[in-house]
Every structure is written in C-alpha cells, then in structure tokens.
Amino acid sequence: MSPATGSPAAPDVSQARALESSAGLARVEGSPFLHAGVAGTARERISTVIIDEHGAMARVVAGRIAALMRARAAEGRPIVLGLATGSTPIGVYRELIRLHREEGLSFRHVISFNLDEYYPMKADSIHSYHRFMWENLFSHVDIAPANVHIPDGTLDRAEVEQACAAYEAAIDAAGGHDFQLRGIGQTGHIGFNEPGSGEQSRTRLVHLDSITRRDAAADFFGEENVPREALTMGIATIMGAREIAILATGEHKAGVVLRAVEGEIDRAVAATFLQRHANTTFYVDDAAAAALTRVATPWLIDEVAWDEHLAVRAVTWLAGKQQKAILKLTQADYAENHLTSLVARHGSPGAVNGLVFNMLGAKIRGKSKLPRGLKVICFSPHPDDDVISMGGILRKFVENANAMTVAYMTSGNIAVFDHDVRRYMDFLTRLENERLGEHSTVRKLADTVHAFLQRKQAGEVDIPEVQDIKRIIRESEAVSGIEVMGLTKDHARFLNLPFYQTGKVRKDPIGPADVKIVAELLRELQPDLIFVAGDLSDPHGTHRMCKEAIDRAVAEVYAGAAAASRPEIWLYRGAWQEWPITDATVLVPLSQEELTIKIQAIFKHQSQKDSAPFPGQDEREFWQRVEQRNKGTARELDQLGLAEYFAMEAYVVA
CATH class of the missing domain: 3.40.50.1360 (Rossmann fold)
Incomplete structure (x- = not known):
C-alpha cells in the first residue's frame, strides 16, 4: 500500500495562509517567521x-x-x-x-x-x-x-x-x-x-x-x-x-x-x-x-526583520553558543554566526551588546520594584501550582501588602493515592473510638470507603465519598501551603470547576458553567492584577483548560472596557517548564532563605510528596524541579554577565 500516485501535494505557503484565514487566525505583526x-x-x-x-x-x-x-x-x-x-x-x-x-x-x-x-x-x-x-x-x-x-x-x-x-x-x-x-x-x-x-x-x-x-x-x-x-x-x-x-x-x-x-x-x-x-x-x-x-533561530535561515525582542533572543543564543558574557561578544562572533545584519542595524557589536544587556537587566525586579497595595488573584489550576510555580513572588506580594486571593480552580482529587484515603480514614476511626463516641457517623463512612477500595480496579472512577475525601485532603494541604506564605484559609477560594469533575484523567471541555464561576469571582473581587498558569506541558491539559476558562471569563467581564480598567495578567510557569529569560517580562530574584520557604510550602502538599500520581516524564519531586529550575535561571543570567543571584522565578506580562 504505497501512497497513491496523483494524490494532492502537501500544502504550500499560500495554502497555509488560506488555512490561517479560514481558521480566523491573526498573523503576528513583525514576526520574523510564519x-x-x-x-x-x-x-x-x-x-x-x-x-x-x-x-x-x-x-x-x-x-x-x-x-x-x-x-x-x-x-x-x-x-x-x-x-x-x-x-x-x-x-x-x-x-x-x-x-x-x-x-x-x-x-x-x-x-x-x-x-x-x-x-x-x-x-x-x-x-x-x-x-x-x-x-x-x-x-x-x-x-x-x-x-x-x-x-x-x-x-x-x-x-x-x-x-x-x-x-x-x-x-x-x-x-x-x-x-x-x-x-x-x-x-x-x-x-x-x-x-x-x-x-x-x-x-x-x-x-x-x-x-x-x-x-x-x-x-x-x-x-x-x-x-x-x-x-x-x-x-x-x-x-x-x-x-x-x-x-x-x-x-x-x-x-x-x-x-x-x-x-x-x-x-x-x-x-x-x-x-x-x-x-x-x-x-x-x-x-x-x-x-x-x-x-528558535530564524536568522540562520534567511534575512529577518530585527526588533528588540528578536535581538535579545539572538544575542542570548550567541552568548550561550560562544560561552561568553554578553558584553564580551565581538564582531567575529557575530560574523561567524550569521548575525552581521544585527550589528549593522545598531552600528557596532558594543551597541548591540549594551542594548541586550540593559534589556535583560531591566527585567529583574526585587521586592521594592514589585507592585504594592493591589487587589490580586492568583489562579492555581491544581491545589499546589501556586506555591510550586510562584511561591517566591507570592510571599513578596504578601510582604508588599497586596490584597491576595488564591483561587484553586480544580479539586485535584484524582491526584491522591488511595493509600492516603485509607490513612485519613484510619485517623478518623481512631478519633471516633477515643473522642467522638458511639453515635458518630465516621464508622459508616469508613466501612463504605474501605469496601469500595477493597474491590476497586486500577483506574476505576472513585465513588463520591472517596472523591470528596481526596478533595478535602488537597484543600487542607493548599491552606497549609499558603500559611507558610503568610496567608490564611480566608485567602483561599476553592472553585471546583465542573469540567474537572469527571472522576477520570480525561476531562470535559470548558463550558459556560466553568466560565461563569471564574467570571463571578472577577466581578466580586475586581482585581488589579491576576496570575494565570501559562505552563502548557501539564501532561493532561488541565493548565491549558483553566487558562481557557480565565480567558473567556476576562473577555466576558471586561467586554468593551477600557484597557486601564482591565486587570494586568501575569503568566507563570514552573511545574513542568520555566519561561526562557528571553521571553520573560519579569525576573524575580530569590534569596536562599526565600527559596527554602518556597520549598517548605511545597512540602505541605504531602499527598504529592515523594511520589506524585502524575509526575510526567520528570522523575524528580516537584520541590527538586523547582530548586534546580530557579537556581538554573539565576545561573543563566550570571553566565551572561549580569548580576549573580541565588535563584530566580520568571513571569510574562501578557
């Protein structure tokens, strides 16, 4: 069965543009590539x-x-x-x-x-x-x-x-x-x-x-x-x-x-x-x-339309390739790597080096340069993404007297092992025996839960009682995590969006009910700034779907509103990937003490500790990923010749 002769050729560029037009896509102005x-x-x-x-x-x-x-x-x-x-x-x-x-x-x-x-x-x-x-x-x-x-x-x-x-x-x-x-x-x-x-x-x-x-x-x-x-x-x-x-x-x-x-x-x-x-x-x-x-490197293919963002990408790439600090790059370095047009645009290697060095340096914001006194919502797709991905900046925002709300969008209950449910039920049963007395309903619940878990097949959808216990486990861990950051349970909202409530790994599509819940929170709190997960490597797409719900809710709530009345949106990553320093808008340095506090907050999520149910291809624990990733971002800036920090988080202001 070889491919049939006379079959239509693969789409060419003009066909792609037609596809783009038919899909309602907008081209990126000034983009050096399609x-x-x-x-x-x-x-x-x-x-x-x-x-x-x-x-x-x-x-x-x-x-x-x-x-x-x-x-x-x-x-x-x-x-x-x-x-x-x-x-x-x-x-x-x-x-x-x-x-x-x-x-x-x-x-x-x-x-x-x-x-x-x-x-x-x-x-x-x-x-x-x-x-x-x-x-x-x-x-x-x-x-x-x-x-x-x-x-x-x-x-x-x-x-x-x-x-x-x-x-x-x-x-x-x-x-x-x-x-x-x-x-x-x-x-x-x-x-x-x-x-x-x-x-x-x-x-x-x-x-x-x-x-x-x-x-x-x-x-x-x-x-x-x-x-x-x-x-x-x-x-x-x-x-x-x-x-x-x-x-x-x-x-x-x-x-x-x-x-x-x-x-x-x-x-x-x-x-x-x-x-x-x-x-x-x-x-x-x-x-x-x-x-x-x-x-990644369009200048290696053809002539490109240089702008400042592309210049940052190119010079950062060149510095890494040549293993030099940015300010030490020479005319020969640029010439040998197809970047003479960039030098020509700015007049000299020194001018390009200085531009990029200063642009990267301007992204670095310590606590004194971060917002103060704002109403802020941190949208966390799962009950641990807040501390994993933005634990450092979350603490700084609290210290800067911002009015913080952490909105946990899903229960995360499928990511709790059955043995944790057994452990908590054993705790409640022991508490009943010693303190609650014979009229407690704990024993009946425990019997129902244990009977189900005994006959449960791998991957089988949990009964409502077990789903609720797993949800409560994760909610209590989330509160414990933000307490490390100086917040309380009153700063947590558990949205429990309907799309997630299938009991299975595969979820329903985002629907009007999900968007309504997010929109109601936006109308209630009227935030000046919101944090949204932009980490799209989540193995089963929950982060992507949560972002869709937020995007649709923002479009609904602020339809026709002036830009000044819309909340600023900061995108974070961290659980699976980090923003490259060339793409990041804001780089937030963390001291050794601040990184330690962040990791302590992650430790509060005991159901995800040691062996998380959904680790992806990365076998490291989440706290290990965070430590190495945040230190790695700081190290990259140091290697480029910028100031040396212990660790660093990255954000994109949308």
Missing part, C-alpha cells in the same frame, strides 16, 4: 503548519477531513480514515461531531480503521481505545458500526497474528487509507511503533517502550497497571495513506517535532520515516514548534 503557515525552508523536510490556538487547529484539521468526506460522498464512494486516540485528537473529533450535528456532515460513507489498542484489553474497559472512540466520536455520528474497525485486544495470543493479517487485508480491501490522523509520542513513535520499528512493518503485536508506559501511567493510575504489549498498525501501513496529519501540542513535544521534521531518518525515531511520504503535514502549536529552526 506564525501560521507551512515551512518554506530546506531544513524542514515535512510540511509544518503552526497554529497556536487549539480550537483553530481542530477546525483546520476537521475541515480538511470533512472536505474529503464530502468529496467522496459526492462521487458515491466511501472514504477510508485512519484514526487515533489520546487527548490530542479530541478537539478534532468534537469539531467533526459539531459539523455532523449543525452542518449535516454525514459519516454514512466513512470506513474507519483505528491505529492501535492495548493488549490484553477488554473492549468495555475504561482504558480501551474501543471505548474511547465510541465515547468521543462514533456514538455521536451516523457511522455504520460495521464500518468501524479497531484492533481486538481480547484475542487469545494464538489468534493475534492471523487477526493482524486480517486487519491489513481489510484495509487493502477498502482501498487503503485516504487520510490518517495521528499524534506523536515523546520518543517519536507514531502509534505504538516504538524506537527500532522497521519501515516495512505492518499491523502486529509489539512490546511497549518504558517511556511509552510511563507516559500512559497517569491514565492507568500507576505504571505497574499499564499493559506491556499493544496491537498497532506498522510504519508501512501508516505510510500507505494518501494523506497524513500529525498533531503535536505542548513544550514537551518540541524536541521530537524538531527531530522528526528536521532530523535524519532514523529507526530510533519512527516519525522520521514520514519524510519519505508524499503528503504529510505536521500541525503544531507555538510550544511544540519552539525548537524548529525558523522559530
């Missing part, structure tokens, strides 16, 4: 479209699928789709459902073949891709069940090889894939084609890489519960499609996107094989595109 568009450089071996707004990305990709579906239906022929699971394509599926319901898009002519399935896996399991597809797409459209094909994770092992061959035969009989929708794993795998997969591989049973299993651990509430094998289409099966779309979002995908799009073809990175496909397009957000040459 914000949304297909690569025009020889370094990118696969067409790559950057669309930062995830809703727009979903509309563009779903629109392409819908156009193909309608074209085939008009010809009276079926269309064959290859579909993937996971959080990345959900937006596309939701848009396809909307098109079906509101614009009459019919799936009657669709034949689908799913990419993979865990093995062994019951079809009705909460973890099965069979269940995922029916819950997130098929049950909402008019596709014929007989046209849905998903690898069978219930087969006896002796039946697997024959079933895989039959799966391939069914794809061939349908005429091959017209369109494949795919994500990309952090190892560069597509489907479960792990490092080392061959280019000629077909549908088969595979052993899962340790990184893949660690990625899936959150869904299964522990790596030990993740199956060690899976059924997957092979590289050759995927490459047989006439058109392939790869979706990638978040900072944690930047490295592998760079490797797949610009690197050499390598069996260790399965996605690099897509460079040989005639019609593959990567759709990525800004974060996933950050390492691409046209984004």
Whole structure:
C-alpha cells in the first residue's frame, strides 16, 4: 500500500495562509517567521503548519477531513480514515461531531480503521481505545458500526497474528487509507511503533517502550497497571495513506517535532520515516514548534526583520553558543554566526551588546520594584501550582501588602493515592473510638470507603465519598501551603470547576458553567492584577483548560472596557517548564532563605510528596524541579554577565 500516485501535494505557503484565514487566525505583526503557515525552508523536510490556538487547529484539521468526506460522498464512494486516540485528537473529533450535528456532515460513507489498542484489553474497559472512540466520536455520528474497525485486544495470543493479517487485508480491501490522523509520542513513535520499528512493518503485536508506559501511567493510575504489549498498525501501513496529519501540542513535544521534521531518518525515531511520504503535514502549536529552526533561530535561515525582542533572543543564543558574557561578544562572533545584519542595524557589536544587556537587566525586579497595595488573584489550576510555580513572588506580594486571593480552580482529587484515603480514614476511626463516641457517623463512612477500595480496579472512577475525601485532603494541604506564605484559609477560594469533575484523567471541555464561576469571582473581587498558569506541558491539559476558562471569563467581564480598567495578567510557569529569560517580562530574584520557604510550602502538599500520581516524564519531586529550575535561571543570567543571584522565578506580562 504505497501512497497513491496523483494524490494532492502537501500544502504550500499560500495554502497555509488560506488555512490561517479560514481558521480566523491573526498573523503576528513583525514576526520574523510564519506564525501560521507551512515551512518554506530546506531544513524542514515535512510540511509544518503552526497554529497556536487549539480550537483553530481542530477546525483546520476537521475541515480538511470533512472536505474529503464530502468529496467522496459526492462521487458515491466511501472514504477510508485512519484514526487515533489520546487527548490530542479530541478537539478534532468534537469539531467533526459539531459539523455532523449543525452542518449535516454525514459519516454514512466513512470506513474507519483505528491505529492501535492495548493488549490484553477488554473492549468495555475504561482504558480501551474501543471505548474511547465510541465515547468521543462514533456514538455521536451516523457511522455504520460495521464500518468501524479497531484492533481486538481480547484475542487469545494464538489468534493475534492471523487477526493482524486480517486487519491489513481489510484495509487493502477498502482501498487503503485516504487520510490518517495521528499524534506523536515523546520518543517519536507514531502509534505504538516504538524506537527500532522497521519501515516495512505492518499491523502486529509489539512490546511497549518504558517511556511509552510511563507516559500512559497517569491514565492507568500507576505504571505497574499499564499493559506491556499493544496491537498497532506498522510504519508501512501508516505510510500507505494518501494523506497524513500529525498533531503535536505542548513544550514537551518540541524536541521530537524538531527531530522528526528536521532530523535524519532514523529507526530510533519512527516519525522520521514520514519524510519519505508524499503528503504529510505536521500541525503544531507555538510550544511544540519552539525548537524548529525558523522559530528558535530564524536568522540562520534567511534575512529577518530585527526588533528588540528578536535581538535579545539572538544575542542570548550567541552568548550561550560562544560561552561568553554578553558584553564580551565581538564582531567575529557575530560574523561567524550569521548575525552581521544585527550589528549593522545598531552600528557596532558594543551597541548591540549594551542594548541586550540593559534589556535583560531591566527585567529583574526585587521586592521594592514589585507592585504594592493591589487587589490580586492568583489562579492555581491544581491545589499546589501556586506555591510550586510562584511561591517566591507570592510571599513578596504578601510582604508588599497586596490584597491576595488564591483561587484553586480544580479539586485535584484524582491526584491522591488511595493509600492516603485509607490513612485519613484510619485517623478518623481512631478519633471516633477515643473522642467522638458511639453515635458518630465516621464508622459508616469508613466501612463504605474501605469496601469500595477493597474491590476497586486500577483506574476505576472513585465513588463520591472517596472523591470528596481526596478533595478535602488537597484543600487542607493548599491552606497549609499558603500559611507558610503568610496567608490564611480566608485567602483561599476553592472553585471546583465542573469540567474537572469527571472522576477520570480525561476531562470535559470548558463550558459556560466553568466560565461563569471564574467570571463571578472577577466581578466580586475586581482585581488589579491576576496570575494565570501559562505552563502548557501539564501532561493532561488541565493548565491549558483553566487558562481557557480565565480567558473567556476576562473577555466576558471586561467586554468593551477600557484597557486601564482591565486587570494586568501575569503568566507563570514552573511545574513542568520555566519561561526562557528571553521571553520573560519579569525576573524575580530569590534569596536562599526565600527559596527554602518556597520549598517548605511545597512540602505541605504531602499527598504529592515523594511520589506524585502524575509526575510526567520528570522523575524528580516537584520541590527538586523547582530548586534546580530557579537556581538554573539565576545561573543563566550570571553566565551572561549580569548580576549573580541565588535563584530566580520568571513571569510574562501578557
């Protein structure tokens, strides 16, 4: 099944601009590279479209699928789709459902073949891709069940090889894939084609890489519960499609996107094989595109439109590459690294060096240069993001007599281990026995909780009683954390947004009820400044969804208001990534004592200590990440020749 001859070519730049226009995207004025568009450089071996707004990305990709579906239906022929699971394509599926319901898009002519399935896996399991597809797409459209094909994770092992061959035969009989929708794993795998997969591989049973299993651990509430094998289409099966779309979002995908799009073809990175496909397009957000040459170092490709921000990026990059302080960079350093046009613009290396040195220095704000006497809301997606990501500035804001409110947007209850629930119930039971007397209701609650936990299967949704206990555990930890910062329980608001309350790792989309809760808080407190999590590498997107709720609420509350009456918005990161010093607007130095206090506040979140339920790929504890990251930011400034500090947090003023 080789790509069909005469298939449409990958989108060119003009097509990308049309996509951008149709998605309602705004181009970045003065940007030295295409914000949304297909690569025009020889370094990118696969067409790559950057669309930062995830809703727009979903509309563009779903629109392409819908156009193909309608074209085939008009010809009276079926269309064959290859579909993937996971959080990345959900937006596309939701848009396809909307098109079906509101614009009459019919799936009657669709034949689908799913990419993979865990093995062994019951079809009705909460973890099965069979269940995922029916819950997130098929049950909402008019596709014929007989046209849905998903690898069978219930087969006896002796039946697997024959079933895989039959799966391939069914794809061939349908005429091959017209369109494949795919994500990309952090190892560069597509489907479960792990490092080392061959280019000629077909549908088969595979052993899962340790990184893949660690990625899936959150869904299964522990790596030990993740199956060690899976059924997957092979590289050759995927490459047989006439058109392939790869979706990638978040900072944690930047490295592998760079490797797949610009690197050499390598069996260790399965996605690099897509460079040989005639019609593959990567759709990525800004974060996933950050390492691409046209984004990270566009001056290495072509002439750029220099502005001060780009100058800061270029000079900081050059200083790091040459291992010099900024003020020691020479004409030769600039000339050897394609930056003579920057020197020419400013007249001399010294002028450029001085400009960038002073701009970076101006970002540094100690307590005396931070706001005083303002009404401030810190929006914390989970009940520990406040102290993890901005514990240093939070304490400084308290000391500066700002009126602080910490608004915890979700309960974070799924990130509490069952053994913590048992421990707290044991405490309450002992308290009842010694102090509360025989009329207490604790014993009944304890019996209900223990009975459920005894029969609970891995990943099973908790009963309401257990969900409430886990919520209360995290709320009490959050209060304890901000008390270290000089605040009290009266400064905490627990919003418990509805989108999070599924009891599962995968959440509902942000809806009017979520936006209403945030909007009501804004109207009540009328803040002068709000802190918002801009950390988009959160493994399951809660940070991104919380930011969406805030953005929509701000737009609603301040619609038509003058800029001066709107709250200033400061974006923080820290749990997963930190803002680069070149992107940060404000750099806040921390003393050794202040960093120690910040870490003590993080320690108050005992349910996340030692072994957090959702650590991502970083095995360090959150306090270790914070310590090394904050010290690392300070060290980077020191290496550039600026003032030396013990540690430093970074913020972007939106």
